[in-house]
Amino acid sequence: xxxxPLPELKQKIAESGKISADELDTKIKTKINELSGLISxxxxxxxxxxxxxxxxxxxxxxxxxxxxIYAGMKSVTTVGKVVRKFEAREFAKGESTGKVCSLVLGDxxxxxxxxxxxxxxxxxxxxxxxxxxxxxxxxxxxxxxxxEVHLGNNGEIxxxxxxxxxxxxxxxxxxxxxxxxxxxxxGEEGTEIVGTVVQVFDPRFFEVCPECNKRARQSGEVxxxxxxxxxxxxxxxxxxLVLDDGTxxxxxxxxxxxxxxxxxxxxxxxxxxxxxxxKFEEVKxxxxxxxxxxxGRVKMNDMFNRLEFNVQMVEKADAQEEIAKLEKVx
Numbered sequence: 001x002x003x004x005p006l007p008e009l010k011q012k013i014a015e016s017g018k019i020s021a022d023e024l025d026t027k028i029k030t031k032i033n034e035l036s037g038l039i040s041x042x043x044x045x046x047x048x049x050x051x052x053x054x055x056x057x058x059x060x061x062x063x064x065x066x067x068x069i070y071a072g073m074k075s076v077t078t079v080g081k082v083v084r085k086f087e088a089r090e091f092a093k094g095e096s097t098g099k100v101c102s103l104v105l106g107d108x109x110x111x112x113x114x115x116x117x118x119x120x121x122x123x124x125x126x127x128x129x130x131x132x133x134x135x136x137x138x139x140x141x142x143x144x145x146x147x148e149v150h151l152g153n154n155g156e157i158x159x160x161x162x163x164x165x166x167x168x169x170x171x172x173x174x175x176x177x178x179x180x181x182x183x184x185x186x187g188e189e190g191t192e193i194v195g196t197v198v199q200v201f202d203p204r205f206f207e208v209c210p211e212c213n214k215r216a217r218q219s220g221e222v223x224x225x226x227x228x229x230x231x232x233x234x235x236x237x238x239x240x241l242v243l244d245d246g247t248x249x250x251x252x253x254x255x256x257x258x259x260x261x262x263x264x265x266x267x268x269x270x271x272x273x274x275x276x277x278x279k280f281e282e283v284k285x286x287x288x289x290x291x292x293x294x295x296g297r298v299k300m301n302d303m304f305n306r307l308e309f310n311v312q313m314v315e316k317a318d319a320q321e322e323i324a325k326l327e328k329v330x
Contacts, residue, residue: 002057003071003142009045009056016054024048067109069149071142076149079134080105080112081166088121105133105149106169114138114149123157126227132166134158176295176313182247186300186307193309194293194317195245200284203259205274207233235267235274241287243294243309251308252294258311262292291317 004012014021024045031044039047049056058068064078088101101121105114114135116124127133136156138149151157176192184191207216209225216223216233223233239259242249254262259270263283273280296312 002073003147004042004056006042006045009042009049012056013045013049013052013054016052018052018054019048065109066105066107066112069112069140069147071140071147073140076138076140077134077136078105078107078112078138078149079132079161079164079166080107081169082127082129082131082133083111083169085124085127085129088124102148103127103133105135107166108168108170110170112147112149114151116151120151120155123151127157127159128227132160132164134161134164180247181243181245181250184248184250184298184307184309186298188298190295191298191309192293192295193243193245193250194291195243195249197241197287197290197292198244198249199242200287201240202277202280202284203237203239203270203273205235205237205270208236210234235271237270237274243292250298251306253308253310254314255311258314262311262314291319293317 010021010024013019013024019027027048028041028044031047032039032041035044046056057070057073058064062077064076066078066080069076069078083104083106085103086101088099090097090099098118099121100115100117101124102113102115103124104111106112114133134157135149135151136158137152138155139152141148141150176190178192178194179188181193181195184193207218207223208214209216209228209231210233214225214227216225216231222230225231236256237259238256239254239262240251241254242251256267260266263269273283293315294309294311295314296310299308299310300306301308
């Protein structure tokens with residue numbers, strides 16, 4: 001059974017015109033009672049859809065829009081634009097090692113993560129952000145409440161297939177759940193924390209390829225990209241700070257865009273600090289004691305044995321808003 005969120009299940013059944021939304025809610029409750037509470041609302045909805053002859057999903061023989069993809073599907077074909085490509089990483093499993101890489105694919109209906117394992121990672125060497133990617137014969141898994149496309153042993157990809165254009169990509173709507181720092185364990189996605197800056201580290205600078213944003217390596221007086229050869233590099237950077245919310249503290253990792261948002265700076269401003277690090281001391285001092293709301297994901301840094309918060313969005317904390325939330329909880 002495909003894992004379709006209950007609101008979508010109800011909407012699909014009601015849109016068939018074979019039953020109203022109110023009648024469906026009643027029928028779901030009746031079906032659960034008939035089966036002595038041994039099925040969930042989702043399970044009852046699937047049974048009712050089958051009884052009414054409502055087709056909930058498209059056939060996987062067809063090319064699916066990303067919104068039409070659900071966990072549990074096999075032999076899936078879809079196409080979209082590469083919204084973001086992540087760095088490949090290696091991992092150990094027992095005495096063997098492997099590697100994994102992922103990217104976010106989007107079309108006009110939604111976005112989804114596509115995962116590549118081991119030798120499949122090599123297929124991504126020539127894939128860049130904004131490329132159109134056709135994915136064939138993949139399967140779909142659930143991961144932390146979301147869904148992921150995995151290429152599978154017989155899967156294939158085609159980069160920028162002829163005649164295929166993705167004009168617009170619908171941004172995924174991400175919700176973030178507020179958590180105290182002491183409850184973070186690592187692996188959480190869509191997490192929000194609020195705290196006070198208690199430590200600030202100098203930014204680290206590095207050069208990247210302006211075409212694919214991969215690290216550009218210096219050789220003599222020139223820089224080279226693995227994919228694009230000799231390039232005139234762009235400047236990138238990462239910055240860390242420690243946030244404390246009274247229950248604990250955690251190191252926040254701010255990559256280029258979020259560093260810019262945090263500091264209200266642009267690349268040209270940050271370049272000044274690269275050339276003269278002493279000028280950054282004033283910025284560090286201004287951050288101490290400030291409160292920020294961070295949204296992102298939590299990971300364990302195995303090398304240093306510490307939790308880190310990878311920041312996707314950052315906002316200055318609104319004191320009145322935070323007070324109102326505390327009063328509401330009380």
